Amino acid sequence: METKKQGSETTQDAKDITAVEDRRPLFFGLGFGILFGFLLHKGGATKYDVIVGQLLLTNFTVLKIMLSAVATGMAGVYFMKSLGWIQLSPKSGSVGMNIIGALIFGVGFAVLGYCPGTIAGAIGNGYLDAIVGGLAGILLGTWIFALMYPKLKDGILKLGDFGDITLPRLLKVNDWVAVVPATLLIILILVWIERTGF
Amino acid sequence: METIASVFTDTNWSPYAVGIGIGVLSWLSFLISGKPIATSTSFAQTGGMIENYITGGKAEQRPYYKKIKLKINWQWMLVVGVVIGSFLSAIISGDFQVGVWVPSLWASAFGHSAVLRVIVALVGGVILGFGARFAGGCTSGHGISGTLQLAASSWISAIFFFVGGIITAHIIYLVIA
Numbered sequence: 001m002e003t004k005k006q007g008s009e010t011t012q013d014a015k016d017i018t019a020v021e022d023r024r025p026l027f028f029g030l031g032f033g034i035l036f037g038f039l040l041h042k043g044g045a046t047k048y049d050v051i052v053g054q055l056l057l058t059n060f061t062v063l064k065i066m067l068s069a070v071a072t073g074m075a076g077v078y079f080m081k082s083l084g085w086i087q088l089s090p091k092s093g094s095v096g097m098n099i100i101g102a103l104i105f106g107v108g109f110a111v112l113g114y115c116p117g118t119i120a121g122a123i124g125n126g127y128l129d130a131i132v133g134g135l136a137g138i139l140l141g142t143w144i145f146a147l148m149y150p151k152l153k154d155g156i157l158k159l160g161d162f163g164d165i166t167l168p169r170l171l172k173v174n175d176w177v178a179v180v181p182a183t184l185l186i187i188l189i190l191v192w193i194e195r196t197g198f
Numbered sequence: 199m200e201t202i203a204s205v206f207t208d209t210n211w212s213p214y215a216v217g218i219g220i221g222v223l224s225w226l227s228f229l230i231s232g233k234p235i236a237t238s239t240s241f242a243q244t245g246g247m248i249e250n251y252i253t254g255g256k257a258e259q260r261p262y263y264k265k266i267k268l269k270i271n272w273q274w275m276l277v278v279g280v281v282i283g284s285f286l287s288a289i290i291s292g293d294f295q296v297g298v299w300v301p302s303l304w305a306s307a308f309g310h311s312a313v314l315r316v317i318v319a320l321v322g323g324v325i326l327g328f329g330a331r332f333a334g335g336c337t338s339g340h341g342i343s344g345t346l347q348l349a350a351s352s353w354i355s356a357i358f359f360f361v362g363g364i365i366t367a368h369i370i371y372l373v374i375a
Binding site for chain 1: 215288318
């Protein structure tokens with residue numbers, strides 16, 4: 001009796017541990033999201049006027065945020081990769097996905113005036129066109145894509161498939177041979193934007 | 199004098215401070231969660247969950263929803279976090295918007311009709327959501343997290359997001375308005 005009871009308790013404990021471990025990524029995701037949303041708002045990227053100002057080339061806030069995030073992120077992520085701490089997870093792509101799909105995205109980006117990340121920020125910021133119009137539209141748009149996916153997946157989405165290649169692998173060079181010039185190029189673009197007075 | 203508290207209650211930070219902050223956040227998300235910051239899949243999952251709820255589980259059978267899996271995961275919670283984080287920043291800096299249906303730039307060209315703005319936002323959202331899943335990512339997943347990994351798919355996407363966006367914005371504000 002004694003052993004049996006102990007046995008079942010151990011199983012119960014094991015179950016609890018798995019349950020707790022399964023939930024941890026959700027809390028980390030929430031935490032990263034809170035910090036990301038906080039920063040997006042502080043940068044003004046939760047506002048239609050700032051985003052569309054970028055697309056009209058009158059306000060370069062969005063590009064400044066993105067390029068400085070990419071330069072900072074790239075240096076650290078490739079450094080951690082070189083130490084073996086992390087693995088990259090580049091997305092697979094194709095001409096159909098990343099040119100045609102991205103152009104469609106761009107049209108929606110300008111018409112809506114928010115993107116999926118910034119609309120979550122705009123909702124937090126209280127903008128009602130984002131909550132009532134934009135969010136419903138995005139959900140509907142992704143659902144239409146899900147309906148059409150069986151027809152698209154072996155056709156246009158595969159058109160000019162190039163897989164999950166990264167620039168260092170494409171050029172067959174050491175990571176840093178690509179990372180250092182890319183970082184310098186981004187810094188040069190930012191200096192140029194500042195010099196032109198944006 | 200700028201105190202630590204007043205930094206958090208400022209409405210606007212330098213875009214470079216924000217960008218560097220997001221860059222550091224991307225290190226931590228790779229290191230701690232082994233994942234890049236991305237958002238658009240979560241909207242697709244939500245759409246599928248709604249269909250699933252209405253049809254009593256039929257949406258799960260769609261090939262696309264089998265691929266992305268209809269469950270609340272790390273990235274889904276990240277998007278919820280973005281809403282909360284932006285709300286917190288807006289509240290403590292006195293920038294939370296109450297009753298704003300029409301952004302001022304839109305109003306300057308198309309007037310103050312909330313109905314018109316909501317309809318256009320809805321249409322824009324449909325195109326955006328469709329395009330995001332077509333391209334396999336959005337301004338976060340491709341534009342920041344993918345480009346910082348130097349992924350070819352993400353650099354091409356990021357460039358064409360802006361090509362499409364810049365052309366369309368100019369048509370809206372210079373031709374239609």
